[in-house]
Amino acid sequence: MDLTPLALSLRVAALATALAIGVGVPLAWLLARKSFPGRDVVSVLVVLPMVLPPTVLGYGLLVLLGRQGPVDPVIRALFGEGLVFTPAAAVVAAFVAATPFLVRAAQGGFEQLDVAYEEAARTLGRREFAVFLTVTAPLAWRGIAAGIALCFARAIGEFGATLMLAGNIPGRTQTASVAIYDAVQAGRIEQATSLALALATVAGAALLLLARVGRGARW
Amino acid sequence: MIVTVDVQRTLGPFHLNVTFAAPAGITALFGPSGSGKTLTLRCITGLLTPDGGRVALGQRVLYDRSAGVDLATRDRHIGYVFQHYALFPHLNAAANIGYGLHELSPADRSARVKELLEMVGLTGFADRHPQQLSGGQQQRVALARALAPGPDLILLDEPFAAIDSFVRDHLREQLRAIHARTEVPMILVTHDVDDVRRLADTVVLYGHGTVLEVGATSDVLARREAQAQAYPA
Numbered sequence: 431m432d433l434t435p436l437a438l439s440l441r442v443a444a445l446a447t448a449l450a451i452g453v454g455v456p457l458a459w460l461l462a463r464k465s466f467p468g469r470d471v472v473s474v475l476v477v478l479p480m481v482l483p484p485t486v487l488g489y490g491l492l493v494l495l496g497r498q499g500p501v502d503p504v505i506r507a508l509f510g511e512g513l514v515f516t517p518a519a520a521v522v523a524a525f526v527a528a529t530p531f532l533v534r535a536a537q538g539g540f541e542q543l544d545v546a547y548e549e550a551a552r553t554l555g556r557r558e559f560a561v562f563l564t565v566t567a568p569l570a571w572r573g574i575a576a577g578i579a580l581c582f583a584r585a586i587g588e589f590g591a592t593l594m595l596a597g598n599i600p601g602r603t604q605t606a607s608v609a610i611y612d613a614v615q616a617g618r619i620e621q622a623t624s625l626a627l628a629l630a631t632v633a634g635a636a637l638l639l640l641a642r643v644g645r646g647a648r649w
Numbered sequence: 650m651i652v653t654v655d656v657q658r659t660l661g662p663f664h665l666n667v668t669f670a671a672p673a674g675i676t677a678l679f680g681p682s683g684s685g686k687t688l689t690l691r692c693i694t695g696l697l698t699p700d701g702g703r704v705a706l707g708q709r710v711l712y713d714r715s716a717g718v719d720l721a722t723r724d725r726h727i728g729y730v731f732q733h734y735a736l737f738p739h740l741n742a743a744a745n746i747g748y749g750l751h752e753l754s755p756a757d758r759s760a761r762v763k764e765l766l767e768m769v770g771l772t773g774f775a776d777r778h779p780q781q782l783s784g785g786q787q788q789r790v791a792l793a794r795a796l797a798p799g800p801d802l803i804l805l806d807e808p809f810a811a812i813d814s815f816v817r818d819h820l821r822e823q824l825r826a827i828h829a830r831t832e833v834p835m836i837l838v839t840h841d842v843d844d845v846r847r848l849a850d851t852v853v854l855y856g857h858g859t860v861l862e863v864g865a866t867s868d869v870l871a872r873r874e875a876q877a878q879a880y881p882a
Contacts, residue, residue: 546735549696552722553729554749555798564748568739 432621434601435609436628442517442605443586446524447532450581454532455574459562461533462540480530484590487527491595495522513595520588520596520603528585532577539573540566572643579640583633650834652676652802656692656702656712665689665858668702675828675835677845677866680855686838687732690804693836694729695722706801728795728833730805734787736779742766742790743775749798765793768827785816789823796831805837809844821847846870 460466461473479487495501495513505513513519547569551561567574589607596603598612606629613622652671659665665685678686691697693704695711698719704712706727711720736745743762750758766772769789779787788808795803808824809817825848828835839845845852845866852869854862862869 544735546731546733547737549722550729550731550735550737550794551748552696553694553725553727554794555723555726556749556751557723560751565737569737 435606439606442520445521446585447582449525450529450532454529458533458536462537476533488591488594515597523591523595524585524588527588528581532581535577536574539570575643579636583636650707653705656699658699667860669853669863673834674850676851677849678838678853684855685858694727726801728800728803730791732806734791746793769793803835
């Protein structure tokens with residue numbers, strides 16, 4: 431059995447989740463704690479990828495980041511090549527599709543947290559970032575962890591947007607979900623079955639980990 | 650050190666407009682629920698920005714709308730004991746108390762924490778988490794935590810409201826003793842006249858968003874009693 435697509439999926443999902451944590455956690459905190467102009471618009475933009483068909487998402491990314499897209503010159507200046515049909519494109523597609531899950535769950539975690547804890551930390555002389563690291567994040571950990579697990583599970587299963595933006599290049603951009611589609615189309619049922627089982631196992635493991643984190647909390 | 654407070658703040662339909670000076674000692678903001686006492690504490694500590702006015706601790710201006718001064722809460726050096734204490738549930742008593750001592754070395758920090766635990770009578774409770782402490786013990790950890798960084802002022806929001814009545818007197822005495830020992834001025838919010846009688850040197854009597862009267866506790870309470878006798882309810 432060729433494990434290349436599965437290995438690529440794991441790498442793509444891990445990178446996309448890491449990016450999602452960097453962008454999504456601060457964003458979730460902002461949405462939960464601050465009021466700013468355009469907050470509702472940001473809130474809608476965050477959720478939109480959850481409700482749009484992945485093909486719309488992929489098409490949108492293609493228009494935005496593709497060869498004729500407005501961002502293409504910036505990408506070429508920075509990396510020397512375009513994004514479309516590269517492994518990085520698979521990461522971008524998974525990131526956009528999966529980050530909303532992280533933001534929603536983490537935002538819920540922050541909203542459930544009594545602001546008095548953060549206020550107490552401020553009266554004790556701590557800076558905002560220290561307050562976040564020592565009080566907010568540990569106390570909202572369950573929401574954040576749930577978000578990370580959901581995000582990873584969604585990222586590893588990403589199909590539609592990935593196919594449109596990264597294509598289906600075996601060994602380069604062919605992730606497990608795309609390889610399954612490819613195998614079914616070509617009648618390679620055995621390969622499709624084993625990859626599908628492997629993918630379900632990995633996503634299931636992420637969700638199991640989430641359930642354990644939820645139970646193992648000390649408060 | 651005299652704390653001077655002059656703040657205006659509108660919150661929905663509620664208007665807060667209070668002016669008073671609290672001398673050293675214990676000052677009680679006394680009045681019915683919803684009269685703006687907690688709001689005043691929040692303005693003093695900077696957790697809420699007033700619409701206008703001025704707050705100063707002795708010569709140190711914390712907030713002055715017309716001068717454009719508005720110190721961040723972390724720079725005000727004011728300890729705050731929240732109504733439900735807001736002890737960090739993921740930290741034990743010692744770590745709660747040491748939280749504001751982040752600039753000290755670990756050795757100095759643990760020495761200071763030990764000293765504070767002893768002062769509030771909780772030696773031996775360092776490793777307990779907040780949920781393993783009684784209400785009175787939680788209150789004392791919260792007080793120790795607020796005192797730890799050596800603040801210029803301590804604010805206490807209804808410190809005895811969540812305490813069983815039979816330990817309340819004991820805790821009031823302990824608060825007085827801690828005040829005598831640290832000499833940190835304290836402003837406490839209460840709607841219980843017993844808190845005022847037993848703790849406060851000065852009373853600020855609150856009506857609906859305004860200060861009705863400021864004075865020495867004995868004077869203010871005597872006048873109120875005289876009024877109550879002249880105009881029985």
